[in-house]
Amino acid sequence: MKGKWIIVIGSVLALLLIGSIGSFFFLSRIGVGNLNQGGMGSMMNSSNESSSDTMMGMENDGMGHATNIKLKNSTEKENPLGLPKVLKPDQEDKESMRYTVVAREGTTRFFANGDQTNTLGYNGNYLGPMIELKKGKTVSIRTINQLDEPTTFHWHGLVVPSQVEGGPHQIVNPGESKDVTFKVEQNESTLWFHPHPMGKTASQVYKGLAGLLYVKEVNLKTNLPQKYGKNDIPLILQDRQFNKENSMNYDDIEKSDGALGDTLVVNGTLNPYFDVKYSQIRVRLLNGSNARNYVVKLSDGASFEKIAGDGGYLSKPEKVRSVALSPGERTEILLDFSKHSIGEQVSLITDGVTITKFKLKEKQGRNSEITNVIQKMPKLNDADLKPDRRLTLFGMGKMVEINGKTFDENRIDIKVKQNRTETWEIYNKKDMMGGMIHPFHIHGVQFVVLERNGVQTNSRERGLKDTVAVKPGERVKIRMTFKQKGVFMYHCHILEHEENGMMGQLKVD
Ligand SMILES: [Cu+2]
Structure with a gap:
């Protein structure tokens, strides 16, 4: 009996010790009382390489959030x-x-x-x-x-x-x-x-x-679909939380680690469908959500082609079974309906939830293979991999920082000469709860993602980007040329993290 008490008291003391050594984040998370699956999931996923064709470690939406609100399939009529x-x-x-x-x-x-x-x-x-x-x-x-x-x-x-x-x-x-x-x-x-x-x-x-x-580019020679709204359509993905009157109120929702909602809204539409009239459809996906990550797949599990990232085309189309988008990111994909029969339907889905149903009505045009190399990437030397700067993203909720600092509009954090090309290493430092993905965005530039954790990124990431998902514990190297003058922001694109100070200022002159 006495031994049992010693163990209990010992455990309590050990916990207190961990608590005091550990960051304030640990205590504040425990205070919320949610050892949620997302936090655990993010820890387990953090060692995954981006070369994984499907997940990129982003399957758990809202990972690390104080509340892990899952998306639900809409019960609204289509x-x-x-x-x-x-x-x-x-x-x-x-x-x-x-x-x-x-x-x-x-x-x-x-x-x-x-x-x-x-x-x-x-x-x-x-x-x-x-x-x-x-x-x-x-x-x-x-x-x-x-x-x-x-x-x-x-x-x-x-x-x-x-x-x-x-x-x-x-x-x-x-x-x-x-x-x-x-x-x-x-x-x-x-x-x-x-x-x-x-x-x-x-x-x-x-x-x-x-x-x-x-x-x-008016003079670009391309056989890509480009009839807006017909065979070239945008999908703006946003999650929203509606109250029982079916209205939404930003002030009413819990959002310390970013506003999440259980309802997917696509181009402002609930439970949308699109009547397909062409055998090949180009879809431009934008993650316009405040905080949610999406992994987008086809409902029949088929592969599709990724043709572009944030800042334009890849050097060649990449066959994939899913694409991942953190807040702010864009991806362009081609959907092939040539082998489907008129009347069939297939959906883009995320986490088992329908994004948009595609109903095949007609099959105009034919699928031409996209062969033209549409964007050449700069050649890289080993020396280019050596970081000119290191940025550490850390924290959750209201306690977020970059290189130990929160945003100050009167402070310039980084100075760069115009037309200089630099490599930055962005490190997402885990906290005791595992941490969460921070989508890192820089204003006024497009960059190339060189490496994740020392491993060269696969070719589908080699298009130009302006926002990159950095997973907990991960080091991502990016390289860019600062062509434009002025004071630019760099920040986490979880908008509530940005508001809480996960942002810095870069001066190019
Ligand atoms: Cu963040």
């Missing part, structure tokens, strides 16, 4: 997939194009029998239009803020000077407008735009401020 409108230029000539983008309040009815819910949108009630930027042209955009709070218009992935790229310093106050002009010099790619004001980014994106930005 709805035709909403497609963002193509924004008409106010003016266009050989050298230039001009657009107007308005951030405004709106209302949206997501459920057939639900209430209208207050949302935000660009030029509409929820989300925004697709804006096409033609490479080689000078684009002017009049940005107008009709919200009752400050916002910015951030062009995510666009390689332009910081003065026009809409970071936290480019505030547009309520009722005001700002004109930005830039030359489009990068390759054909699927970018996006969203707000970036300090303290309001996460809530404004959650309420609906996000839109598509396609860079288009």
Whole structure:
């Protein structure tokens, strides 16, 4: 009996010792009382290599979150997939194009029998239009803020000077407008735009401020599908938490490690289907969620081709059975319906939940093999693998930091000379609970992912990127050239982590 008590007291003392040696995170997590599966899963997954064709260690959505909210299949009747409108230029000539983008309040009815819910949108009630930027042209955009709070218009992935790229310093106050002009010099790619004001980014994106930005190379010789809304469709993936009136309220949800919801909303549509009329469909996936990771597959388990990442095409199409997207990332894939019969349907799914049903109605066109090498990657030497800088991402919840610091808008963390090429090693340091994936994003550049944990990344990751998922314990090397001047942000794209200070400033001059 006495021995038992010694063991119990000894265990308590040992726990206290661990607690005091360990970080505050440990105690705060225990305080929440959730030793959730996600936390454990992330620890077990952390040694997986990205070469794994299917998982990339991202199968457990919401891993490491204080609450692990799983996605549910929708019980709503199926709805035709909403497609963002193509924004008409106010003016266009050989050298230039001009657009107007308005951030405004709106209302949206997501459920057939639900209430209208207050949302935000660009030029509409929820989300925004697709804006096409033609490479080689000078684009002017009049940005107008009709919200009752400050916002910015951030062009995510666009390689332009910081003065026009809409970071936290480019505030547009309520009722005001700002004109930005830039030359489009990068390759054909699927970018996006969203707000970036300090303290309001996460809530404004959650309420609906996000839109598509396609860079288009008019003279690009390609046999890829490119009929917008017909054989070339975007899927903006977002998870939302609806209350019993079927409305949503950002302020009401638990979100210390990022807002998660149990309902998947695709282009603003619940339970969507798309009528396929072509034998080959190009799908541009955007993870526009605040915090959720997705692993996207076909419901019949078939393989498909990945053709592009964040910043444009891969050097050749890659056959895959799944693609993983952390918040902010984009991936373009080709779906082949040539061997399916008219009337059949197949879905894109994530974690067993339907993203969009594809119903085969017609099979126009034929599948031409994509043979052209569409984006050449720079040649690399061994010396390029030596990091010029090391960044350590650490923490969870409100206690997040980069290299031991939280964001300070009056501090420049990194200075780089214009046109310098650097290799950065991004290290996601585990905490005692295992940690979580941090999607690392840098403004104003596109980079190449060189290595994960010392292993050269497989070719499908070798397209240009602006956001990269860094798993707990992982070291990811990226390499980029800083072509544009100004003060740029780098940060975790879990928007609540960014708001809590997992962000730094890079000055290029
Ligand atoms: Cu993070």
